[in-house]
Amino acid sequence: MKRITRNQSWLVEKEFLERTVVCRTDELRPHPSYFRHHLTVPASKLCALAEQKALTLSEPLVITPDYMIIDGYARWELARLQRRPTLPCFVYDVTEEQSLLLLLQRHRQSDGLNAFCRTLLALDLETSLRERSRLNQRIGRQGKGSSNLTDADRLDVRREIAKAAGVSAGNVTKVKQILLYANSSVQDALRGGDLSIHRAWQWLNRTHDQQGQALLNYREERGLRRTIRGLISRHVRASTPDPSLVDLARGLAGLAPQETRAIRIVKTKASGKTIVLTEELFELLHRQGEMEIK
Numbered sequence: 001m002k003r004i005t006r007n008q009s010w011l012v013e014k015e016f017l018e019r020t021v022v023c024r025t026d027e028l029r030p031h032p033s034y035f036r037h038h039l040t041v042p043a044s045k046l047c048a049l050a051e052q053k054a055l056t057l058s059e060p061l062v063i064t065p066d067y068m069i070i071d072g073y074a075r076w077e078l079a080r081l082q083r084r085p086t087l088p089c090f091v092y093d094v095t096e097e098q099s100l101l102l103l104l105q106r107h108r109q110s111d112g113l114n115a116f117c118r119t120l121l122a123l124d125l126e127t128s129l130r131e132r133s134r135l136n137q138r139i140g141r142q143g144k145g146s147s148n149l150t151d152a153d154r155l156d157v158r159r160e161i162a163k164a165a166g167v168s169a170g171n172v173t174k175v176k177q178i179l180l181y182a183n184s185s186v187q188d189a190l191r192g193g194d195l196s197i198h199r200a201w202q203w204l205n206r207t208h209d210q211q212g213q214a215l216l217n218y219r220e221e222r223g224l225r226r227t228i229r230g231l232i233s234r235h236v237r238a239s240t241p242d243p244s245l246v247d248l249a250r251g252l253a254g255l256a257p258q259e260t261r262a263i264r265i266v267k268t269k270a271s272g273k274t275i276v277l278t279e280e281l282f283e284l285l286h287r288q289g290e291m292e293i294k
Contacts, residue, residue, distance in 0.1 A: 016093055016098070016102075017090060017092060018065070018091045018092065018093040019090075019091050020060060020088065020089070020090055020091070021088075021089055021091055022086050022087070022088055022089070023061075023063070023067060023086060023087055023088075023089045024085060024086055025076070025079050025080055025084055025085060025086060025087055026080075027067050028061070028067050028069055028087070028089075029067055029068055029069065030068070030069055030073065031068055031069060031070065031096075031099060031100060031103055032068075032096070033100055033103075033120075033121045033124045034069075034103070034121070036124070037117070037120045037121065037191075038191065039113070039117055039120075039121075039191065040191075041073050041074045041077045042192065042193075045074050045111070046074060046077060046078055046081070049074050049075065049078050050078060050082075057075055057078065057079060057084065057087065058088070059072075059075065059088075060072070060087075060088040060089050060090045061075060061076060061087055061088070061089045061090070062089070062090045062102070062106070063089045063090070063091055063092070064091070064092060064093075064094055064096075064099050065091055065093060068096075068099060070092060070094075070099050070102050070103050070106065071102070071103065071106040071107070072087075072089075075087065097125065097128055100121060100122075100124060100125065101125075101164060103121065104118055104121055104122055104164050104165060104166070108166040114190075114191075114193040115165070115166070115167050115171060115197060116175060116178075116190040116191065116193075116197055117191055118165040118166060118167065119161075119162075119165045119167055119171060119172055119175040119197075120175065120179075120191075121165070122161045122162075122164040122165035122172075123161060123172070123175070123176070125160070125161060125164060126157060126161060129157045129160050129161065130157055133157055158172050158173065167197075171197050171198075174197050174198065174200075174201040175197060177204060178190070178197070178200055178201060178204065181204045182200055182203070182204060182211060183208040183209075183211040183215070185211075185212050185215055186200050186203065186211050186212070186215055187200075189215055194219070195215070195218070199218070203215075245275070248275065248277075248285070251285035252285070255284070259284065263281065
C-alpha cells in the first residue's frame with residue numbers, strides 16, 4: 001500500500017484504483033471524520049439528484065476496501081431513500097489518512113463541501129502532521145548536527161492543513177477558534193453553508209446568546225434583501241407606473257409618530273436608484289390619501 005510522502009496534500013487517484021465492484025447499499029459507511037463532524041448532504045442537493053433519476057446512480061461511488069465512502073455521499077443517501085439494494089463502486093486501496101485526503105480532494109468543487117466543512121475534516125490530519133514534523137526535525141538535527149533547521153526541514157502544519165482543505169492558513173486558525181468559542185447554532189449554520197467563516201469569527205467576542213441573535217438578524221436581513229431583489233427584478237420587467245418621490249415624501253410626512261417608528265430601513269445591493277415599499281406600507285400610505293395606486 002502506498003504511503004503519503006512529506007508535503008503531499010493531493011494524491012494521484014489512478015495509482016490507488018484496485019477494482020470495480022457492486023456493493024450492497026447497507027454495507028457502505030461514511031468516513032469516520034465525515035461522521036465525527038456531523039456532516040450531511042443538503043436536501044436541495046438530494047432533490048436535484050433525484051430529478052436526474054437513473055443517470056446519477058449509474059456513476060460509481062469511490063470507496064475503500066472496507067466499504068468506507070470517499071466520494072458519492074449524495075448518491076448513497078439517495079439510494080438509501082429509494083431503497084436501492086446495490087450501487088456500483090470503485091475500490092481504492094488506501095489508508096484512512098489517504099482516504100481523507102482523497103475525500104478533501106474530490107470535494108473542492110463548487111457543488112462539494114463548503115470551506116468550513118473541508119477545514120473540519122482537514123483538522124483531523126493535524127496529529128499525524130505534527131508527528132511527521134517532529135520526525136523531520138529529529139532527522140534534520142541528526143544530519144546537520146545542529147538545532148538550526150532550514151525552511152525545507154520544517155513542516156508547517158497549519159499550511160499543510162490549509163492546503164489539504166483548499167483554504168487559506170488564516171481560515172484554519174479561525175475555524176479552530178470557532179470550534180472553541182462559537183454558539184452551536186452558528187457552527188450548524190457554517191456546516192450548512194449559510195454563513196461565512198469570517199463573519200462567524202467576527203462574532204466570537206460576543207456571548208453565545210448574542211451570537212445566536214446575530215445569526216437570527218443576519219438570516220432575517222439576508223432573506224429580506226433577497227425578497228427585495230426579487231421584487232425589484234419583477235417590477236422592472238413589468239415596467240408599471242410608479243408613485244412619484246413627492247407623493248412618497250408627502251405620504252410619509254402624514255404618518256402618525258407611532259407608525260413611523262415601526263418602519264424599518266434596509267439597504268440592499270440592487271443596482272440603480274430605487275426605493276422599494278412593502279405592500280403593507282404602500283397600503284398604509286395609500287389610506288392617507290396622499291399616494292394614488294396606478
